Amino acid sequence: MKIVEYFLSIQGEGKFSGKNAFFIRTFGCNLSCKGFGVEKISPKTSKILVGCDTLRAVKSDFPSINADFGKIKKEIMSLNFKPLIVITGGEPLLWYKNEDLNKFIKWALKNKFIIQFETNGTIEIDFERFKLYKKCFFAISPKLKFVNQVNSINKKAIKSLFKNAKCFYKFVISTKADIDEIKQILSIQNGEVWCMPLAKNKFELEKNANLVANLCIKNGFNYSDRLQIRLWDDKEGV
Numbered sequence: 001m002k003i004v005e006y007f008l009s010i011q012g013e014g015k016f017s018g019k020n021a022f023f024i025r026t027f028g029c030n031l032s033c034k035g036f037g038v039e040k041i042s043p044k045t046s047k048i049l050v051g052c053d054t055l056r057a058v059k060s061d062f063p064s065i066n067a068d069f070g071k072i073k074k075e076i077m078s079l080n081f082k083p084l085i086v087i088t089g090g091e092p093l094l095w096y097k098n099e100d101l102n103k104f105i106k107w108a109l110k111n112k113f114i115i116q117f118e119t120n121g122t123i124e125i126d127f128e129r130f131k132l133y134k135k136c137f138f139a140i141s142p143k144l145k146f147v148n149q150v151n152s153i154n155k156k157a158i159k160s161l162f163k164n165a166k167c168f169y170k171f172v173i174s175t176k177a178d179i180d181e182i183k184q185i186l187s188i189q190n191g192e193v194w195c196m197p198l199a200k201n202k203f204e205l206e207k208n209a210n211l212v213a214n215l216c217i218k219n220g221f222n223y224s225d226r227l228q229i230r231l232w233d234d235k236e237g238v
Contacts, residue, residue: 001098002027002064004057004090006072009238011084012228014139014170014194016116021084022076025057027064029091031120033147036172038200052147053200056236057090069104076113085115093123096130105132118170124157127164138167140191144181146174158189167191170224173212174198179219194224201234 004025011021036052042061056062076083085108087101095101108115109132117133121140125133138161143152161167169191171182182193195216197208205226216223232238 001067001095001101003067004054004062004064005237006075007237008079008083010227011086011116012226012230013196013224015168015192015222016084016137017224017227019084020081021086021116022079023086023088024067024072025054026067026087026089026092026095027057028094029058029089029120030094030122031091031143031152032058033143036147036198036200053234054088054090067100069100073104073107076108082111082113085113086118087115088118091120091123092117093119093125096123096125096133102130102132105136109135119161120152121158121161122152122154124154124160125164127160134164136165138165139170140167141170141172142185144171144173144178146178147172153185153188155188158185162189162191169193171195172198173215174208176211176215179215182221183219193221195221196224196226199226199229202229205229 004027006024008022011017011019033052034050038053038055039048039050040055041048044061052058105115114137116137116139118139118141121142127134140158140161142158145151171193173195195212197205197212199205199208209225213223228238
């Protein structure tokens with residue numbers, strides 16, 4: 001399977017915010033979310049690409065490598081503590097049937113690591129065939145219409161995730177109107193909600209944080225800052 005990078009940092013978002021975390025960023029996504037408005041120059045064509053803040057994990061313009069899980073395991077085991085293992089992307093569940101990934105998950109669970117997948121909630125896992133995923137956490141981030149411009153909600157996949165595994169929602173929002181869309185999703189499948197400000201850098205985070213926090217207070221949702229932006233601005237690989 002293809003990955004973009006792996007690194008030790010802290011989880012900056014959602015339920016496990018602030019926890020020491022080892023990130024594995026997979027390559028590839030089944031959505032194209034231009035609404036995030038992040039711009040990067042293609043190293044292949046020099047054209048400006050627009051998308052999410054992990055655009056390099058989505059577009060083939062950027063380099064990726066074959067995952068060396070032996071090397072990754074050695075790096076994790078060299079630590080004198082057990083970090084949260086976060087498998088993110090792109091969309092990591094594109095790879096959920098991958099044999100090497102499943103062997104890694106089996107190893108991590110056997111060694112008492114907590115595994116969290118960060119997913120857009122559009123891919124339905126065959127939990128009966130791949131039972132290991134029932135022991136993982138899933139941060140489900142359905143993409144609202146301002147981000148993806150189309151309805152990308154997979155009701156069956158979201159219901160299946162909540163039925164079979166430990167899940168919570170993580171939404172990026174930018175206006176009060178987004179709250180109505182979140183409530184529509186909760187009417188399909190209820191769950192704990194963390195809302196984060198739309199932000200590709202520290203300036204935008206400061207600009208939008210207060211609005212999102214107030215919306216969370218008013219609607220009974222949890223607020224999630226984006227600690228990686230708060231600490232490192234728009235630096236990648238942290």
